[in-house]
Each structure stands twice: as structure tokens, then as C-alpha cells.
Amino acid sequence: MHKPLLVALGALLIAAPALAQDNVVNIYNWSDYIAEDTIANFEAETGIKVNYDVYDNNEIVDAKLLAGNSGYDIVVPSGNFLERQIKAGLILPLDKSKLTNLGNLDPAVMATAASQDPDNAHGVPYMINTIGLGYNVAKVQAALGDGAPIDSWDLLFKPEVVAKLKDCGVAVLDSPSEVTGIALHYLGLDPNSESEEDLAKAEALLTSIKPSIRYFHSSQYIDDLGNGEICLALGYSGDIFIASDAAAQAAQGNEVKYLIPKEGAATLFDFLAIPVDAPHPDNALKFINYILEPKVVAAITNYVFYANPNLPALEFVNEEVKSNPGIYPPAETIAKAFVMKAHSPEFEEVLTRTWTRIKTGL
């Protein structure tokens, strides 16, 4: 064989594995936040290999981004965290010329999202969720009788009420900003307050119900609610619907319902975003553009029961999902909901210490 050709072939052989290795995208997403076949379908369509890790708490992602060199190409922070991450220079501005499907997103959602991500420059709204209460209908009825406040945060925050649910099991998200925000809202205070006096009131409330809480965890409650191990959870809307669906499939007599309390629930947008030091930003943009395809994101909504902001996707969302007011909340629920704002890094530190005290009593 001709020598230069041999050399060229040899170079190709050496380069090939390196290229194959490079054609990847490293994704860090919430657990239970994608359809079963989304990743495989994306890999088949694009030839890009996906490395997929999961988390169940905003603080974990935040810490990794702050530390730098996370290796991730896509992360999915909630808006209040994204807002601070953008300000800290941790997120890459989106190259919108590569996001040809961006126009599918609801302009009203984009306008709201812009309050956390100015000009929608850094994040693509992925899913919308509320934080409310999931409960086991029969167990709560058995413990509390007919007068159970199954329309109110009283179910969790009134010590004498929640004490009656202690034996059937109560779980709360391990999420300092969200849980203290909800406690402040319940007390009639600003959920985004950074006053240490207000925080002390939220701490007192949470400490008063602590003896009735079995655990603080942000994903364990899905299985436990589904199989009747616990009867009340402060959790994310779609996760509680996953539990409800599992309970119905198991047919063991557990019926799980989701409650958006009448006082109002927290509403969150989670965003697809690219860390500033992402090793494969172009592949990240390809993945985000794929998620923006109506059928792709509708399949995710149908599987994980979270609403997406993609307008043409709505026709592919199952009827029982889009007509469920716990998944696609009606206007009056949204009007009563509150949006979490970013905390200053200083307050975040105070909050972390407070949260440890609430959980450990120390």
C-alpha cells in the first residue's frame, strides 16, 4: 500500500476512538423527570451517546456548579437557583441559532421565566411543577375522620393534626429553600423573605411538627406513598402522581391523591441549562432542541405527569393528563400560587444552618 495512505489510515484508526468518545453529552437531571425511551430515541436519531445522572435536590447541583468542572453539559435547575447561577457566571448563554424549535414555547411562560432568566438568554423552560401534599385517602380518613382538613396546609402544619398521621407515616422534601418558603407562606409571611426573624418563625413551625415527621427526603416518598408505607408527603406534583399511578397499578387498596392547598402552593419552572464549562456545549444544544420537539416533550409529560410549556405539544398530551388540574393547573390556582425567588449567598448559608437544626435538632 502507498505509504502516505497507510500513515493517513493509521491516523484515522487512532483518531476514531477519540472521536467516538467525544460524541457524547453528559446530562444531570432530576430523578423521574424523563420518559423511559427519550434517551435511547435521541441516541438513535443523532448518534450522540448520552451519559445520564440524576439528583433530587437543587442544592446538590448548585454545589457542583459552584465547585466548577462538574463535567456536565446539561443541568436542570429550578428558576430560583438558575437566577443566582446566571448572576454568578456559572451558565453559558444559549446559542439560539441552534435552537430552531424554541418558538414552540408558550410566550406567556417565556415572559414569566424572564423574571428569573433575563431575556430568556440562559435557560429553556422544561417542566412546570407545584409543591403540594400527596396523601393516602383511606389512611388519612381513618386517622382523622370526617373533619380532616384535606384542602389545607393544616394537614401538615397543625401539630395536633399531623400528630395523628405520625403512625401511618409523614415525609417532607429535603429542600431547605422550598420547605421554609412554604412554611413562611403558611404563616402569612413572604415566602421569599430573607429576614432572620421570619426564618426563626418558620423554624419554630417546622420544629413543632418535627416529632411527627418520619423522614426528610426528596424522592423516597414516591415509592413509599405508592405502596402505602407512608400516608402524607410534602412533595412535587408529578412525583405524587407517579405514586398515585403506581398505587392504582398495584391494586393493593392504596389510593393516593394530590392536593394543592387552598392557601396556595409553590409553583416552579425547571430549566434546561448549559454550565459555562460544559465539555460538549454543541451536543447540549442538540439535546435541548430535541426536547423542544412537540412529540418528544409530550411523551415526557405523559410519563412523569409534569406540565410542559410547549404549545404544539399539547395535542400529543393524553387527555387525562391535560385535564388534570393538579398537572395543568387552572388560572385561579396559578393566581394563588407563589414563585420562589433566588436567595442571596449569605442568606443561603443561614438557611443551610437552620435546616440542619430543623432536621437534627442540633
Ligand code: N2P
Ligand atoms: C422530579 C422532580 C422535579 C421537580 N422528580 C423539582 N422541581
